Structures are given as structure tokens and as C-alpha cells.
Amino acid sequence: MATTVHRDQSNPPPDADEQMGAYSEAATSGLYDKLTGLSGKYDNVRRYWEDELTRRWIRPHLSELIERKSAEMRRLRIMDLGCGSGDGYELLRGVRRTDAGLTRRETWLLGDGAMEHYKGVELNEDLLTQARFIHGGNPKLEFVQGNFCEGLPVEEGERPYDLYLTSYGTFSHHNDDETLIQLLADIAKHTEDHCIIVGDWLGRYSYEWQELWVADHSELRNMDYVISYIYDEKEREARRDELAHIYLRLMTPEEVMACAAEASKRAGADIKLRAFHDRSIFTGRHSDTCEYNPHAQPMRTLVNRLHEINYRTDLTDLKIDYVPKPGFDFINSFFNEISMAWNTLVETTEEMLANFDQDEARIIPEPHIPDSYPPALKEMLGRMAAVVNGVGWLDVGLPRENIIEPQLGYELRNLVSRMQRGIGCSHGLVGIFEVDKT
Ligand SMILES: C[S@@+](CC[C@H](N)C(=O)[O-])C[C@H]1O[C@@H](n2cnc3c(N)ncnc32)[C@H](O)[C@@H]1O
Structure with missing residues (x-):
């Protein structure tokens, strides 16, 4: 079992450049690409568990949105906040309308005809370059640099979106609740009639970071998160000093609801909960590293x-x-x-x-x-x-x-x-x- 080695959680947070360095490091290492099922960003758990479950949870809401828009003779406008290399688009494209049978093929919910526009917003230039390289041939997709901690990244007169998507802990980049509240309030204000927001945070009580559990949430709001899991144990330790750190907000549903309630008040529009789901209960990335729990198992x-x-x-x-x-x-x-x-x-x-x-x-x-x-x-x-x-x-x-x-x-x-x-x-x-x- 690996020893617990992690940054002191009381250290000052890494600055924005250092945090973006973590994603650049991951993107340029090549290990963030789709290589094998045993390791890397797109390992089997990501593809067969996490992506599939997220799709299953999004499916009824996406289906309802598509029906709603098509009844108005409109198509879907999607904003993916913290889009990385366009992973959210691939996630949504993989949502099934019907599952495959032994002779029947599966059908997809978000076919070409259902979507008008997808806008991916990302702070990291390396990931934006990768996104444009992968999806550049699709005229309905746009990738822009923007910072969702500075309010909703829209231009003057830009039409509202029907689905605001975040995935894989992206909203935990709101280290300070104020920026999350402002973004949610901006979305609610910008909405003309209706929208769905998919928020994705790090769960406060994941077993893989049991050492960080606190009863009084104000004692530890953000964790110092290392993307060390993309390396095997030997390389992880060899590169220990080079690994960049990200500062990420740990959330309970109650903390999320407090932000949504404040944002609703500020926007004068109700941001109503539809559902919460827990993804990766014993299979999170850090179950393998034991960085934050010496009892975690791989x-x-x-x-x-x-x-x-x-x-x-x-x-x-x-x-x-x-x-x-x-x-x-x-x-x-x-x-x-x-x-x-x-x-x-x-x-x-x-x-x-x-x-x-x-x-x-x-x-x-x-x-x-x-x-x-x-x-x-x-x-x-x-x-x-x-x-x-x-x-x-x-x-x-x-x-x-x-x-x-x-x-x-x-x-x-x-x-x-x-x-x-x-x-x-x-x-x-x-x-x-x-x-x-x-
Ligand atoms: C956990 S990754 C998720 C990436 C991708 N959505 C996925 O599903 O794999 C979080 C992403 O948010 C981006 N990000 C972090 N802070 C941001 C900010 N303030 N504004 C825009 N993007 C940000 C990061 O660069 C990174 O690509």
C-alpha cells in the first residue's frame, strides 16, 4: 500500500497559473489521451462507469429539453463550462435514446438535427488547441477562451443556452462560493424561458480523501488536489516534486443548495433542484494513489x-x-x-x-x-x-x-x-x- 504523501491542506492555494499548469502537464504528457483501458484519462472506469452513469442521469433531462425545443420548432443550444478538449460534447453525443438489442442498433438522443450550437468555454490554451484539433471540422462547435469565475462568459446580445453543462468536478474550481453564486445568478438572469444546469463538484465525503473529512465545513472548504493518478506508483513518486496542484472545492448537497438559494435570490428567478447523484464511490481516481487516505484500496x-x-x-x-x-x-x-x-x-x-x-x-x-x-x-x-x-x-x-x-x-x-x-x-x-x- 502506498504511503500517504500530500500537500499540507493549510498551505496557501496555488495561484491560477500553477493550477492551469496541472492541466497542461496532463495534456502534454500524452497520458490524458485515449490510450488503453487500464490507465490514463479515458480508462475503463471513465468510459464504462463514469461516462455511462453520467449519461444515464442526464438522459431524462436532455430528452425533455429536446422535446420542448422541437415543440417550439427550435434546436438545442449548449454551453459547456470548463470544456477541456470538448469532452462534454462527446459525453452528450453518447447519450442513448434507445439501448441496443441483439439485432437492433442503439439510437442517439442528440443527433445532428437536434443541436443548433455548442459553445465550449475553457481557460487552458493547450486544451483549447486540442479541442479545436479534434472538433475543428464541425461548424456547429465553437471553442472560446473564458473564465467562468468571472461571471457567465457571453458576449453582448448573445442568445441564452438551453443546457449549461459542467463535468468531472469542474464547478469545484469555484474555490470561493461567491464566483459560483454569481455564475448561477448570471445563468438564471440570462435565461429567457427555461434551461437546465448540470453542476459537477468533488464530493466532500469521498472515501479516497477520508483524512480531509471535517464536521465543520468551514474548517476545510477546498482541497489541494494532485493529478498524480495519471502516473503509475513508481513514476508518481519520481515526479512528486514536479506535479502541479489544483485547489478544488469539496461539496455536500447542502452547501450546493445554499449557493443555489443565494443565486436565485440575486437573479430573482428560482434555480430549482431536480436531482443529486454520487459518481465513483469506491472507484475515484485517488482510490489508487492513497494520497489522502492510507486505507484506500486500488x-x-x-x-x-x-x-x-x-x-x-x-x-x-x-x-x-x-x-x-x-x-x-x-x-x-x-x-x-x-x-x-x-x-x-x-x-x-x-x-x-x-x-x-x-x-x-x-x-x-x-x-x-x-x-x-x-x-x-x-x-x-x-x-x-x-x-x-x-x-x-x-x-x-x-x-x-x-x-x-x-x-x-x-x-x-x-x-x-x-x-x-x-x-x-x-x-x-x-x-x-x-x-x-x-
Ligand atoms: C476536471 S476538468 C474537466 C474537463 C472536461 N470538461 C471533462 O469532462 O473531462 C476541469 C476543466 O475546467 C477548466 N477550468 C478550470 N477553471 C476554469 C475557469 N475558471 N474557467 C474556465 N475553465 C476552467 C480546466 O482547465 C479543465 O479543463
Whole structure:
């Protein structure tokens, strides 16, 4: 297990240039590109868990927006705040209208016809260059340099947007609540009739930074965040002194709601909550680094392996040994419950694999699933049993590595997403809001 090495949280915040340096470093290292599923910005967890769950949460709101606009003979205008290299556009384009079946292909919600304009706003020039390189051929996409901490980045007379998107902790760059309140108030004021705002923050009570949990939130509002996870452990330590730091706001839903209430007052328009969601509960980027919790386990690496083709994962390592923090009973009980459900799904799957009878081509005996288990766990166990029974007999194509383990990855994802409560106990806290002046 790696030792905990992190910057003293009471140090003065790094300045803006230093913080932008963190993204430049990541962008120019090449490790921020889509390389393999085992590491990098677009690892398997990002693609199969985080992007997919975010899409699932956005889907009903995006679908409703598209219907609303098309009833008015209009198309969608989207602003992506802190757009990076245009990742938000790719995220939205991947939202499915219908899932694929065995013969039917999936269909996409945001087809070419549904969108009028996408404006990506980004402070970092390297990422803007990358965004223009990737998407430069699409005339509906525009990438501009702007700072969302200085109010809504719009020109005089610019028409309002229907969807204001942020992703992957971007709103945590509002280190001071005042700039977040101002931006939300500007959006609400700029809205003519209706819009949806997707806010994305770092959750205050993620297990990966358990050392930073405080009961009095005013004691620690921003964390000193290192993008060290893009390197493996050896390189991470070798480069320790060169790593740039970002200062990011930790949020609970209550803290977000206080900002939204103040912004509503300032704008004279209600910024109404639709939903909060917790993303990456045990699989956040820093679960692997142990930078902020010596008890964290490398669950992201292990889940990445589950999804990797031709790769066998030792399921014994995949079990979570949650270490409670005294004084945080409510959060400890949430993590206890969810880690026990996770471990039961992994252990029972191990049992199914061990009990698979090749001659009978089925699991003998069938796993016992007590009725007292949480409904989500019962459902995921039933699905794993069906998959193991369905393919355990295959003697080509590595059924364990290429079918059963990736499916266990999906069922763990489904389990966690069903049991999450949107309470800030995760790497990413997603808040979806609406301004409706109609
Ligand atoms: C966590 S990254 C998310 C990038 C991208 N949206 C994604 O989903 O991968 C946050 C992004 O916000 C940008 N950013 C940070 N502070 C900003 C500010 N004040 N104004 C505009 N962009 C900012 C960063 O440069 C970075 O690209």
C-alpha cells in the first residue's frame, strides 16, 4: 500500500497559473489521451462507469429539453463550462435514446438535427488547441477562451443556452462560493424561458480523501488536489516534486443548495433542484494513489482490469475493507452497507465460478440468495448467476476474462449506482437544476 504523501491542506492555494499548469502537464504528457483501458484519462472506469452513469442521469433531462425545443420548432443550444478538449460534447453525443438489442442498433438522443450550437468555454490554451484539433471540422462547435469565475462568459446580445453543462468536478474550481453564486445568478438572469444546469463538484465525503473529512465545513472548504493518478506508483513518486496542484472545492448537497438559494435570490428567478447523484464511490481516481487516505484500496485499477479484454483479475483483491472514521456515523453506515453489498456480489461470484460443474454445464449448487439482501444486490446476483450458467461451459474465447469479469464490472456499477443517494459520499457530486420562467 502506498504511503500517504500530500500537500499540507493549510498551505496557501496555488495561484491560477500553477493550477492551469496541472492541466497542461496532463495534456502534454500524452497520458490524458485515449490510450488503453487500464490507465490514463479515458480508462475503463471513465468510459464504462463514469461516462455511462453520467449519461444515464442526464438522459431524462436532455430528452425533455429536446422535446420542448422541437415543440417550439427550435434546436438545442449548449454551453459547456470548463470544456477541456470538448469532452462534454462527446459525453452528450453518447447519450442513448434507445439501448441496443441483439439485432437492433442503439439510437442517439442528440443527433445532428437536434443541436443548433455548442459553445465550449475553457481557460487552458493547450486544451483549447486540442479541442479545436479534434472538433475543428464541425461548424456547429465553437471553442472560446473564458473564465467562468468571472461571471457567465457571453458576449453582448448573445442568445441564452438551453443546457449549461459542467463535468468531472469542474464547478469545484469555484474555490470561493461567491464566483459560483454569481455564475448561477448570471445563468438564471440570462435565461429567457427555461434551461437546465448540470453542476459537477468533488464530493466532500469521498472515501479516497477520508483524512480531509471535517464536521465543520468551514474548517476545510477546498482541497489541494494532485493529478498524480495519471502516473503509475513508481513514476508518481519520481515526479512528486514536479506535479502541479489544483485547489478544488469539496461539496455536500447542502452547501450546493445554499449557493443555489443565494443565486436565485440575486437573479430573482428560482434555480430549482431536480436531482443529486454520487459518481465513483469506491472507484475515484485517488482510490489508487492513497494520497489522502492510507486505507484506500486500488479499486479503480481492479475494476479497470475487470473490463480489460484477455485479462484475468484476482477477485480476492476486489473486496473492500472499509475503515470507518469516528464521529461520522451517518457516512460510516452508508459506506458499511454499500461495501458489504459490493463484497457479497464479488464473493458470491467467486463461489459461482468455483462451483461451476463443467460436465453438467451449470453451477451446482445454485447460489443461495437470502431474501433479506438489498433488492439491487439480489438483482445483480441473479444476473451474474445467469451469465455464469450461460457461458461457463464455453471452451473458447476466455469466457471468464472476456464475458464474466466485464459483466461483474457492469453489475458492480449497477449495484453502486442503485445504492448511491446523492449525498456527497463520492468522488463526483452531480447536481441537476432547472430554471423555468415560463
Ligand atoms: C476536471 S476538468 C474537466 C474537463 C472536461 N470538461 C471533462 O469532462 O473531462 C476541469 C476543466 O475546467 C477548466 N477550468 C478550470 N477553471 C476554469 C475557469 N475558471 N474557467 C474556465 N475553465 C476552467 C480546466 O482547465 C479543465 O479543463
